[in-house]
Amino acid sequence: MEKKTSHLFPTYARWSLHIEYGEGSYLYSKDGKKYLDFVSGIAVCNLGHRHHAVESAVSEQMQKYWHLSNLFPISLQEEVAEILTSHSDTDLAFFCNSGAEANEAAIKLARKYTKRHKIITFEKSFHGRTFATMSATGQAKIHDGYGPLLPEFVYLPLNDSDALEATMNTEVAAVMVEIVQGEGGVVVAQDEFLQKLAALCQQNGTLLIVDEVQTGIGRTGTAFAYQHVPHLSPDIITSAKGIANGLPLGVMLGKMNLAEAFGPGSHGSTFGGNPLSLAAAKASLEIIFNDAFLQTVSEKGCYLRDELKKHVYTIPFVKDIRGKGLMIGIACEVDVSSVIVELQQQGLLALTAGPNVIRLLPPLTISQQEMDEAVTIITDVLNNYCV
Incomplete structure (x- = not known):
């Protein structure tokens, strides 16, 4: 046959x-x-498969509308953004469709805000498969076959404070780090290393981006994994996977001072913040973000x-x-x-x-x-x- x-x-x-x-x-x-x-x-399915609250919320939203585009104010976007920012050290949200898109937005925002180009990430990291996020990923197998990558990414060993201190300077736009490297082997970043990283970012005017695509939305026992680390306050947080329990949604969260670099026309997404995904996200977050x-x-x-x-x-x-x-x-x-x-x-x-x-x-x-x-x-x- x-x-x-x-x-x-x-x-x-x-x-x-x-x-x-x-x-x-x-x-x-x-x-x-x-x-x-x-x-x-x-x-992704942090509440398991076909959770009744999520299923009900999506079904209810389907009776209203499925898509409007971001030309319209969408109340669900404001509601979900308020939930996410109130449970993190951030003020603003940009909705997209995936973790890679959230990290892409973070890279663009960091470069535009700081007017610098160099970004530090870590060996065995994984940040996505778009050209920028692939370039940010510290794994050769992700790069193979694609030719020259997007400059300027520097890969350092995770938990190596000496290497970090030797590399950090006022030319670095951002440092992007996972609190737990998922694809890289479930490797946990040490609290002392992350605190040193945050201090060096502050000293050099460098933005701290925490990639919470896999670790966020309750996966590690806190709303976001960085909250395990005392006094850590990222400038930008990216999240996706668990946010809508299976419907496609990503988000970049950032502090208020970054708004000046992301005005109208600076970035966008046709399907970002889709009402069906947001309905699922609101229902999921109201359960997961309960203490x-x-x-x-x-x-x-x-x-x-x-x-x-x-x-x-x-x-x-x-x-x-x-x-x-x-x-x-x-x-x-x-x-x-x-x-x-x-x-x-x-x-x-x-x-x-x-x-x-x-x-x-x-x-x-x-x-x-x-x-x-x-x-x-x-x-x-x-x-x-x-x-």
Whole structure:
């Protein structure tokens, strides 16, 4: 029988799972198999699949209008912007469609505001796949094949204060950093390093951009991950993934003094701040940004890491279990790609973060029973791999 030809560019190494529907922490395939989802759409479905409040909000908005364009005042944009800024050290929001677009806006704003061109990012970082955000990403595999990148990006080792101090000067427009490097291996930036970074930015008139595309919206147990670090106050925050629980929405948040560089005509997005996505975002944020909810995320993260350390850390090739909140990496001395396949076969969906790290991103609504189920599967698979 002739194999069906796909009409899609082969830009993704897709899994051979055909999903029929999702509910809560589970996905169900067309062949009837049930999967515990510790991918969450890559840290997107923070409230799980088809959360009733989000579904209801989107359905209600669909009865009004789906799209107007940013020629019109849109009250939902103001409402969601107020929620985001009131839960961060920022004053203003620019809505777009993705994390890459949010970082693109941040790069443009930093260069335009400071009238400088040099931006510091970090090795193993990931900031997106547009030309500017690809250039900002400190991974050669993202750059390969595209020729000269956008100048002037400098990549430094994360948590290396000496390298940072030697590079910082009054020519640097911004430093862009992830509090936890997701794609780079679930590597956590140290508090002391981030505080030193903030001080050097202030000394040199350099903007501090915190990329919260994956870590934001409650993923680490605070509204934004930078809030774990005492006295850290970014000039710009970018966020996306979890903000609308699966509908496309990104946002760049910034302080009031930056408004002068982003006036009418300076930047824009046809679909940015789409009403359906904003309805989903408002419903999601009203749940996630509740203090009691965030506390449960912290508690669940501690529980899951402790259980993994108890059951998995003793396996010889497991080197580390790290992360914040419900963003957890199991670092191994072996390539884990085959482990991910075996986890799937046992009913658990997880990701890699580089070749040697198993990345776990469960819904923030995950139950203790579901976490226990995941730990059992992971332990069994890793023990069998060890044999």
